[in-house]
Amino acid sequence: MDSLRPTRRQAITRGWALVGVAAAVGADLGVAANSAMAAPSGPAVPTVPGAGATGPLTLRSAAQAGAPAKYASGDPKRPGLCGEIAEAVMRTDPDLHIEGLAQPVPLRRLELMLSNGDLDVFFCLLKSEHRHALMRYLPVPLYRISHVLAMRAGDERAPRTWDELRAFSRRQPLLLAQGTKLAATLQEADVSFLESARSDKEALQMLVRGRTGGVYGQDFNLRQAARGAGLESRVRIGPQVFEEETQYVVVSRQLPEAVAERLTDRLRQISASGEIARLADRYR
Structure with a gap:
């Protein structure tokens, strides 16, 4: 029995080995925990199956405050041209949902939100030099x-x-x-x-x-x-x-290319059908 009992030196050696293993495991767990805690949540982005070319898609937008010709006019015959264009886009693509169209935001704030990626798309902006650096214009003229x-x-x-x-x-x-x-x-x-x-x-x-x-x-x-x-x-x-001047749809520069192409295609459809022109004529 005495021959199976470890000597004092063997016990000390084994003890230090166990301490080393525990320290290594603890370090690995600590790194994993710190990595998980440090991982940024990031801004909300649309969930886009297949990079956004097809399938269900939700995009964030807003209405322009103080622009009743574009949004929330209070007139049921002319509720807002840009809001109506957005609705027409969604009708051509049942899987596409554009949220926030009833939320009024001041124009300068809209520009900032598009630049930061807090909005994905906005309907109806004129081109200007300073806006080109903040957002991307889709190539289909609206009105x-x-x-x-x-x-x-x-x-x-x-x-x-x-x-x-x-x-x-x-x-x-x-x-x-x-x-x-x-x-x-x-x-x-x-x-x-x-x-x-x-x-x-x-x-x-x-x-x-x-x-x-x-x-x-x-x-x-x-x-x-x-x-x-x-x-x-x-x-x-x-x-x-x-x-x-001409009004355009703009998107965040952070929006995936496939999503921008999908929006562009839908805009081309309602432009070619004459729907945008018919909508605009009601507001003249």
């Missing part, structure tokens, strides 16, 4: 908008050229809704303006109160704002078009 001037109904002045508009604005700066890309156009043309209105509707209300001589904006937006504010008889939209 064209005109830059026009809204004035009080009794005001017979009618600027028809950039020179005349510059002279008009020197007497009293034009009013412009905050955050719009149109501000860059007026800056380049050396036209005086103020971005003190939170929306086109508020700008028109300030116009009829005599706070400005004219409101510069998009024809779609100004007409819808006038209808929504009950000001159609008190303001007139001038016939002169100072510039024309």
Whole structure:
């Protein structure tokens, strides 16, 4: 029996070996635990079977606050052109769901959310140099908008050229809704303006109160704002078009290519069928 009992030296040697094994196992478990704790959860991204080319797909979007021609106008006949285009896209693709279309977000915040990947897609933005770095434009044109001037109904002045508009604005700066890309156009043309209105509707209300001589904006937006504010008889939209631009769908640069191609294909379908044009005509 004594021959089977380990000597003191053997016991010490075995003890140190067990300590080493335990330390190694503990270290491995610690690394695994730390790795699991350190793994970032990351932003929510759409679950896209087959990289998004087919199958169920949910994309995050939003509505533009203060733009009733685009979203949530309150008019059942014209609920919002861009929201209607998004609905048309979903009708062509029953597996596609675009959420957030009833959630209003200010324009500058929308740009930031697209840049950060907090939104996947947004319907209806004009092209601008600074936006190209933040998001990606899909290549299907939606509809064209005109830059026009809204004035009080009794005001017979009618600027028809950039020179005349510059002279008009020197007497009293034009009013412009905050955050719009149109501000860059007026800056380049050396036209005086103020971005003190939170929306086109508020700008028109300030116009009829005599706070400005004219409101510069998009024809779609100004007409819808006038209808929504009950000001159609008190303001007139001038016939002169100072510039024309096209609205597009934009997506986050983090969106998988297959998803962008799927959206582009659906947009081409409703454009070729004439559905986008028919929708836009109801808002003119």
